[in-house]
Amino acid sequence: MTTLAILTAAGSGARLGRDLPKALVDLGGFPLVLHAARRLVGSGVVDALVVTAPDGLRDVVADLLITDAHVTVPVTVVDGGPTRQASVAAGLAVADASHDVVLVHDAARPLVPADLVRRVDAAVRAGHDAVVPGLPVTDTVKQVVPGDDVELVVGTPDRAWLRAVQTPQGFTRELLERAHKAGRERSGSEAAAATDDAGLVEALGEPVHIVRGDAAAAKITTERDLRMAALELED
Ligand SMILES: Nc1ccn([C@@H]2O[C@H](COP(=O)(O)OP(=O)(O)OP(=O)(O)O)[C@@H](O)[C@H]2O)c(=O)n1
Numbered sequence: 001m002t003t004l005a006i007l008t009a010a011g012s013g014a015r016l017g018r019d020l021p022k023a024l025v026d027l028g029g030f031p032l033v034l035h036a037a038r039r040l041v042g043s044g045v046v047d048a049l050v051v052t053a054p055d056g057l058r059d060v061v062a063d064l065l066i067t068d069a070h071v072t073v074p075v076t077v078v079d080g081g082p083t084r085q086a087s088v089a090a091g092l093a094v095a096d097a098s099h100d101v102v103l104v105h106d107a108a109r110p111l112v113p114a115d116l117v118r119r120v121d122a123a124v125r126a127g128h129d130a131v132v133p134g135l136p137v138t139d140t141v142k143q144v145v146p147g148d149d150v151e152l153v154v155g156t157p158d159r160a161w162l163r164a165v166q167t168p169q170g171f172t173r174e175l176l177e178r179a180h181k182a183g184r185e186r187s188g189s190e191a192a193a194a195t196d197d198a199g200l201v202e203a204l205g206e207p208v209h210i211v212r213g214d215a216a217a218a219k220i221t222t223e224r225d226l227r228m229a230a231l232e233l234e235d
């Protein structure tokens with residue numbers, strides 16, 4: 001069996017608010033996308049990498065990754081799409097059909113531990129066709145009717161049943177391709193795009209399994225997250 005990783009890096013990073021796309025923002029001397037690529041490859045289970053690049057920056061991303069001594073697997077860089085879902089689909093479209101397992105990882109989670117990558121990959125190889133890392137939710141979560149200043153609470157789900165999910169999310173290539181195809185056929189609109197790949201698999205009615213996530217794989221969305229990641233890197 002061989003594993004392909006699709007590294008999504010085409011987002012603009014609007015919530016981070018920098019003047020360059022989030023994947024190219026510096027963390028401890030290297031851009032987020034390079035940290036993520038090094039950790040995927042460093043896990044030892046990734047045989048090839050497809051990276052989705054922000055508009056007009058395909059060559060910049062390719063130079064960065066292809067010249068890096070730690071990125072020792074073949075790399076293909078493609079233009080991303082208008083949503084994360086469309087970017088993953090663009091990556092899948094160029095994926096070599098010989099790979100049985102596909103891991104989809106966000107450049108926005110640059111400090112993913114190699115162990116976590118291996119855990120997800122191993123669970124797919126062991127026969128679980130869709131595997132997602134997840135962490136227990138520690139806050140009490142309220143369901144609301146979304147509003148502006150004051151929102152109405154309509155429920156409190158039992159948090160013992162909730163997991164906050166991360167990436168990499170791992171799939172057999174066949175299932176991931178089927179889930180994206182169905183996702184495209186179901187909705188034409190960007191607003192309806194899934195925020196993760198497992199959601200597309202769930203919509204097919206196929207099982208998704210959770211393995212233990214890792215706080216170090218936290219997503220960088222805001223400046224505060226970036227500062228936290230810088231501290232994590234110093235440890
Ligand atoms: N059209 C898009 C949108 C997002 N992503 C990637 O998907 C991951 C998760 O997205 P998110 O953290 O939401 O990144 P952005 O979309 O860049 O952030 P924002 O919503 O703040 O603009 C990121 O690695 C991002 O680069 C992508 O490849 N293509």
Ligand SMILES: C[C@](O)(CO)[C@H](O)COP(=O)(O)O
Nearest residue numbers: 084106165166167195196219
């Ligand atoms: C895929 C993901 O990282 C799982 O937590 C997340 O859903 C991506 O988040 P986004 O900010 O909505 O793109």
